[in-house]
Amino acid sequence: MIIKRDIDIIKGYFEDYSGLLGGYADRVIVPEDEKEIMEILLEASAKNTPVTISGGGTGVTGARIPFGGWVIATENLNKIIDINEKNFTATLQPGVRLSDLDTQLSKKGLTYLPDPTEPNAFLGGTISTNASGAKGFKYGPTRNYIKRLRMLLATGDIIDIKRGDYFLKKGGLFPIKLKDREIKIRIPDYSMPQIKTAAGYYVKDGMDLVDLFIGHEGTLGFILEAEIALGRKPEEIMSFFSFFASEDDAINFVDDAKKFNAMSLEYMDSHSLSLLRVKYPNIPLSAKGLIYFEQDYKKESESSLIDSWTKLLEKHNALLEDSYFADSDKERVKLKELRHALPDSVNEIVKKNKMPKVGTDIAVPDNRFKEMLDFYHDKLKSSNIYYVIFGHIGESHMHVNMLPKTEEEFKKSRDTYAEFVKKAISLGGTVSAEHGIGKLKHRFLEIMYGKDNLKQMALLKKSLDPSCILGLDNIFPKELLR
Ligand SMILES: Cc1cc2nc3c(=O)[nH]c(=O)nc-3n(C[C@H](O)[C@H](O)[C@H](O)COP(=O)(O)OP(=O)(O)OC[C@H]3O[C@@H](n4cnc5c(N)ncnc54)[C@H](O)[C@@H]3O)c2cc1C
Structure with a gap:
């Protein structure tokens, strides 16, 4: 070492x-x-x-x-141990970079379907945060693709957990057999919202033990090895960047588009487009919103699909003449660059302001999405803080990035964030749909689940990590471990 x-x-x-x-x-x-x-x-x-x-x-x-x-x-724990083309599975060490995994799978015509997050993330990090990606609309989060985890506890015990082997009930005390003894873990009894969520430990009646270790944010053990499910690389993919002259048109389009089984349905608001125009002046000035969507398909259905999408775009007044379409890898790379230019531009502003951004990760049930979006606009307009809104509109999951310039604006942004959280919770939403809680969102998790449930999470952690050494201050304040 x-x-x-x-x-x-x-x-x-x-x-x-x-x-x-x-x-x-x-x-x-x-x-x-x-x-x-x-x-x-x-x-x-x-x-x-x-x-x-x-x-x-x-x-x-x-x-x-x-x-x-x-x-x-974990960077030296980067072996792809096995790719099983027959069973569509791979066994990996936690330090495998997603971009390296993608390169190796592509050679075999395979893919890791959830395609979670940023290509430089490691597999262990994505399991630990239950990351999702742009294709989450069709494929869901990392959780759905984890078949087995080999976990090392802080006590030196190893547990190899295969999905389907061991089930738990919330609110109950459960024995886990270790090599030389048995420990008992109590599963908290809060209810998670029935939407995309990565807030706090996964808790559900009849849950699989493996799910406890997905989204634990480095607090329960060390992920030594994972077996993941793979899919076949899609035969063809078409990507659209469609501009709309009003946000309402864009949202109504999404409501209809959900029936089309697209892989991704993503949104950028008018502020995001203004920011992108600095680097991409061709973005039409009349555009007030962008929907980016991708669909996998078979060659024979190409023309009928293009026809259906075009009709839907026309129905919702998309600015068709100014929109972009890609059906080759080369063109898609250009669109991906445009899409990634937004977080890059945001980061440049953060650096210039020398003040952290305040970024939300809230999702709400589909039927409350419009209400939540209106709430964002109302609060943000009156705050006078510079912001952009973008994200996974297909899953009613937006990232509001507030970019404060001063300490005072930073504090105001955090308070505005707390208002968003309260509103989202009242609508049945979650404080984190994919990023996790980490060290920055304890306050918001407490609004979501209440202090007693945070204490239950701390007790659960203590039963697996009695010396309380792992991932301190992630998910809940470390003071709850005393
Ligand atoms: C430009 C950009 C875009 C992004 N887009 C998305 C997105 O679309 N969706 C999304 O979900 N996230 C997104 N993210 C966030 C981020 O990529 C994810 O949270 C990712 O899962 C973090 O992985 P990592 O390997 O970088 O982990 P790190 O940041 O290094 O660590 C994250 C957590 O994992 C734990 N951990 C790491 N390895 C292990 C292990 N072996 N055992 C136990 N715990 C471990 C760490 O202790 C920590 O708690 C984005 C980030 C950026 C910068």
Whole structure:
């Protein structure tokens, strides 16, 4: 194993994309195998030293940022152990980068269907946050594709959990057999909203044990290995960038488009388009909203599909002449660049402002989406804070990014965020649909589930990590562990 202590070398591990500052650790340890990780965790448990596990560092909630103790970096645990073309599965170490996985799968005509998130993220990080991607509308989150997890607990115990082997009931006390003893874990009894959510531990009646370790944000154990489900690479994909002269037209289009079984249905508001026009001046000035959607299809249905989509776009007054269409990989890359230019432009503003962005990750039930969007507009207009709204409109899941310029605006943005959370919860929504809670959203998770349920989460963590060393301050405040 490599142990790094030089601050100039290790300071990169004290950051992610959240803008959370002040992280520090005594050392960063880069293990090569299971035995080394076990040694590190046993020593840390014996000394009560906090341990933060680091993936690709693309998280946006500060979850991999340490505040003391040791970091275990997973970049050398990057083996694709097996790709089983017959069973459509792959077995991987947690440090495999998603872009590397995609390259290897593509060679075999396969794909990891949820295509979660940013290509530089590691598999372990995406499991730990239950990440989703642009194709979430059709394929759902990471959770749906995890068949087996090999977990190392902070106590040095290994549990190999195959989906379908062990089921739990919420509110109950459950025995888990370890090599030389049995431990009991109590599953909290809150109810998760019946929509896309990544807020707090997964809790459901009759849930599979494997689901507890998906979305745990590095708090319950170390993911040593995962078996994932794969799909066949789509034969053909068509992508549309369709501009609309009004937000209402764009939203009404989405309501109809949901019946078309697209892979993705994504939105950018007029503020996002204004920001993008700096780099892409061809974006029509009359455009007030953009819907980006992709559909997989077979060659023989191409012309009928294009025809149906065109009719639907016409029905909802899309600016067809100015919209973009891609049906080849080369053209799609250009559209992807345009799409990724938005987070890049946002990050440039954040750097210029020297003030973190305040980004939401709220989803609500489909039938309450319009009400939530109107609420965003009302509050944001009166706040005078610069913002953009974009995201996964097909799943009624928007990211509002507020970009404060001063401390005062930052505080106002956080307060506005709390108002959004309260509204979303009143509509049956979630405070986090895909990013997780990390170190930045305890307050919002408490609004969602209440303090008693946060305490239940802390108790659950303690039963698996009795020395309380792993992922401290992720999901709930570490003070609840006392
Ligand atoms: C431009 C951009 C776009 C993004 N788009 C999306 C999106 O569309 N959807 C989405 O869901 N997210 C998105 N994200 C957020 C981010 O990519 C995801 O949260 C991702 O899952 C983080 O993975 P990572 O490997 O970078 O993890 P890190 O940030 O390094 O860590 C995240 C968490 O995983 C834990 N962890 C890592 N490895 C292990 C392990 N082996 N065992 C246990 N715990 C572990 C860490 O301790 C931490 O709690 C985006 C981020 C950026 C910068």
